[in-house]
Amino acid sequence: MLPELLPRPAAIAPEEYRQRREALMAQLPKGAALIVPGASLVTRSHDSEYAFRQQSDFYYLTGIQEPDALLVLLPGREAGQSVVFCQDRDPTMESWTGRRLGAHGVESLHGIDQAFENADRDEQLSGLLVGCDLLYLPLDNSEAISIAEEALANAQAGQRRGKPALKGWLDSRPLIHEMRLIKSPTEIALLRHAAVISAQAHIRAMRTCRVGLSEYQLQAELEHEFVWQGASGPAYSTIVGGGANACVLHYIENSAVLKPDTLVLIDAGAEFDLYAGDITRTFPVNGRFNEAQRALYQVVLDAQERAIQAVAPGVTLVDIHQGVAWDLTAGLIALGLLEGDVQARIDDESYRRFYLHSTSHWLGLDVHDVGSYRLDEETPRPLMAGMVITIEPGLYIPCEDDIPVAYRGMGIRIEDNIAVTSSGHEVLTSGAPKQIAEIEALMVKK
Structure with missing residues (x-):
């Protein structure tokens, strides 16, 4: 019998993307423009x-899935505040x-105000940026830097004809990433769906697991379920670590044979409409x-x-x-792996021999999603309704004498995925069994 298909949530509407662009433009000073390049194809x-x-x-602001696109936001422009450059229509390539x-x-x-094909980009873009005195762009993006440098050269040449000078550019990422921290109800629904798909995949792996299988065979079961349920695939490299391989935090070889009387750790999540699930x-x-x-x-x-x-509003991830x-x-x-007083072992950090990582990270369009964890150097950011985080404690015991x-x-x-609500929290990944009795009952029935 084929697995039952889960009902798909609604996609994010063009109007929500428009609202995001407008909210972002409202934060820009007068005379500023913003550019965000999309991704390009990468040769394998x-x-x-x-x-x-x-x-x-780029996706957060447009919803566009094509490569080689560029978004330009021009607050107050009468002909349209949002402009996108996109791939040329080309019947030969499209075939x-x-x-x-x-x-x-x-x-x-x-719902973009105005669009041009990339063949017209050089001619149109310089004109769009004339009169801007400040550009916001992702400073880690070489394409964006090249656009800014060309705009500066054009502005310097234009000064001789009385046109305004371009003062320079600032990083667009802090503004966008602050917005991305708070998820809309539609985003929460997509994250919930990615979590449900991910949970189904973990159940499938538990039911399949047996001594003598290879780690990559459980990986195949997980990723089959992701794609079967309409996800694009894994949101990150799937980790299947049997035995001591589970003590390697980012183990992705997934090549060993599963042995009797050992545990297997699976860290895997589906990506659905670019939103990530993340379950261990x-x-x-x-x-x-x-x-x-x-x-x-x-x-x-x-x-x-x-x-x-x-997890609740006002609590911090540090807490x-x-x-x-x-x-x-x-x-x-209590198990004899450490000795002495709890606070003493925390103070001398001897517990870190067995617990090497933080407990939480943001979750969203990226599995380790964007956004600062602090309001300033001294102040941890308090949780707010609409944030989505992971909770993922672990213990890793070395093979030492x-x-x-x-x-x-x-x-x-x-590891579970948690949405912060106004009254507390919602566990998005509750469908993945984690109680000892639940796991054993599920695996006995396989």
């Missing part, structure tokens, strides 16, 4: 490219790579936790559940991480 090998993935800021939007399609389908689950290869696995797993699970319960560090340290002491044999090479991480 001779005569083939990697699958195209749009640049996130190879598919239909292109063209200028008319960009305007009619995406850890479970026994043979379907049953042994005593040591059960004890260490419960320490991580208890810490994660208490951290999730703490949450400190609570997790306390809980994990207490658990390590001073470690009890039962725990050596054991890596456990449990």
